[in-house]
Amino acid sequence: MTGAKIVATILKQQGMKHIIGFPSSGLFDAAAELDIPPVIARTPRVAVNIAEGHARTTLSDDLSVVTVQYGPGAESAFAGVAQAWNDRAPVLFLPTGYPRGSEAVAPNFEACRNFRHITKWCESVSRIEDLPQLLYSAISRVRNGPPAPVLLELPVDLLEQPCDLEFPSFHQARRARPQADAAEIDEIVEALLGARNPVILAGQGVLSARATKELVEFAELVNVPVMTTPNAKSAMSERHPLALGTAGRARPATVDRFIERADVILALGSSLTRSYYIRPVPVGKRVLQVSIDPNDLGKDYPVALGVVGDCRSVLRQMLARVRDDATAMARRAGRAVELAQEIADCRRVFMDRWMPFMKADGSPISPYRVVREIMEVLDREKAIVTHDAGNPRDQFIPFYDVTEPHGYLGWGKTTQLGSSLGFAMGAKLARPDAVVATVMGESAFGMVGIDFETAVRCQLPVLVIVLRNHVLGGYAASMPIATRKYQANRVSGEYAPIAKALGGHGECVIDPEHLREALQRCVATVRDGRAALLEVVTHEEGRLPGLGVMSHLTEAHGV
Structure with missing residues (x-):
């Protein structure tokens, strides 16, 4: 048995159903001999994005594994692993390495030295006798503790x-x-039951722990409204009477109203990371934080209490504790109707304000009209939706009211344009019965568009919606002179023909009256097993919920 066969045998036993990667690895053949199919992307970065999408949407204990070629393959995968690190994705990354003895010779790129700051465990195997234990140790780290990429470098020899x-x-x-x-x-x-206006801020730890049921049960029991971080969108149905929506850079009015007046905030499964893309916690709040990662506690905000624990375990403990305090529970229950009505009224006023944008019938099409049509065409109980960086994120997150856990793949602590295409393919790999869609700008598609062919070839029929306005949305404000003199914020191109050339379905919509029928055709196409791209000609829209007008700031990492 070779080293590659040892790896493949252990991975299959530990729950690997596919092996993702590009462009070559001894693991592909070894896995194929065990009837494990490869998913070979067109770029290492997108291969890692696929693994992340799979890891964050799978409902089973399947292992998300990605491998790349040593040297340039590992170098090109760096961005994808950095994205997975920021998104807290439990991915097993197995790059091959230079033959033993030459790995430290310049300019050879040694993965185990260069990925240490974007993985939670990063090692290389030097003796084949140690391979089984090191691989098992890596897998155990993927499944335990804070979710994050784990790297084990495997020399080719x-x-x-x-x-x-x-x-x-x-x-x-x-x-x-x-x-x-x-x-x-x-x-x-005691803090929640004694507070006048408590709020739960649910983070991705709720999804990682598969604790949606417990979160909903606890919120209903104590009548505390719930908002989510962008990465945790879908941790609770946003149609629930106690749901406030997602606390992103752009967000619904319910988020601002309830977080501003909150006296106690329970950050449940959240790192409470300060970010340009996340609504900050106001000063002066009493914050209680629960995270499986002790490094999160008090990292960016002062906390009154920091607790290390798994969200599902902690929620079950809290449920048991609350049921023992009948008096306090009854006191909170007295506010149930009033609270639900306030949330509903605030949401209705917010939606009434934005509905003219969502029903706009002008051409070029309003991006908010696209959001509304997607919401009405997709069966949200059977769909998984994600977004790309920039305006598509900020225009989509506040309105798309996801109903099912893992029905939305949110991200935003780092914002690498184009990541959502791989995320969508990974979600389709994990959940083949779901309709999976991503909303992208044309600059994002430009970063990774050739990997649409991966969706076609690997039979991962996803729906890619490209909003085309021929500008880098919002970037004119950061380079006004270059924009005025040289049109530095302009891009060009047509994208539906690219989808057709790559073997998928592609069509372009200019008239808003034709948008719904086009979306329905594309959804039917992906249900029939063929990837589809819908190009929608839109206008640049700088008005964002929660922000009013386009901020003068640009995306720090949107490249």
Whole structure:
């Protein structure tokens, strides 16, 4: 048995159903011998994006594995792994390495030295005898602790090396679910029950722990409204009477109203990262933070209490504790009708204000009209939607009211244009019965458009909606002279013909009256098993919910 076969055997036993990568690796053939198909992208970066999309939407314990060629393959994958690091994606990254003895010779790129700051564990195998234990250790780290990429570099000569090693049949690595201390649970519950205007800020830890059921049950029991971070959008149905929406850079009015007046904020499964793309926590609030990562506690905001624990475990502890306090629970229950009505009224006023944008019938088409049509065409109970960086994110997140856990793949701490195409393909790989769609600007599509062919070739029929306005949306303000003198914010091109040339379905819509029928055709196309691209000619729209007008700031990482 070779090193590659040892790796493939362990990965299959541990739950790998596909192996993702580009362009070559000894693991592809070794996995294929075990009937595990490869998903080979057109670029290493998109391969890692696919693995992230799979890891963040799978409803099973499938292992998300990506491999790339040593040297330039690992170098090109760096951006994707950095994105996965910021998105807290539990991806197993297995780059091949230079032959042992030459890895440290300049200018050879040694992955285990260069990825340390964007992985939570980063090692290289030097002896084939150590391979089984190191691989199992890597898999255990993927499944436990703070979700993040884990890297194990596999030298190419080690993968080819024959070995008669008798390695043990490892048990399936399972997720540990640490609980909070009983005194910490008492403090959280007493703070929430004693507060006048408490709010829960749910983070991605709720989704990672698959704790939506417990979150909804707890919110209903204590009558506390819930908002989510951008990465956690879908942690609670946004049609629920206690749902406030997503606290992103652009956000619905419900978020601002309730977070501004909150006296206690429970950040549940959130790192509370300060970011240009996330609505900040106002000064002077009493913040309680629960995270599985101790490094999150008090990282960016002062907290009154920091608790290390798995969200599902902690929520179950809180549910048990609340049920023991009938008096306080009854006091909170008395506000249920009033609270739900206030949230509904605030949401209705917000939607009434923005509905003229969403029903606009002018041409070029309003991007908000596109958002509305997507919401009305897609079956949100059976769809997974994501967005790209920039205006598509800010125009889409405040309005798309996702209903199912993992029905929306949100992101935003780093904003690499084009990431959503790989995310969508990964989601389709994880959930083949779902209709998966991404909304992109044309600059984002320009970064990764050739990988639309990956969706066609690998039978990952996703719907790509490209908003075309021939500008870098919002960037004119950051380079006014270059824009005025040289049109530096302009781009050009047509994208539906590219989709057709790459083997998929492509069409372009100019008239808003034709938009819905075009969307319906594209949805039918992906349901029939063929990737589709809908190009929509829109105008640049600088008005964003929660911001009023386009900020003079540009995306710090939107490149």
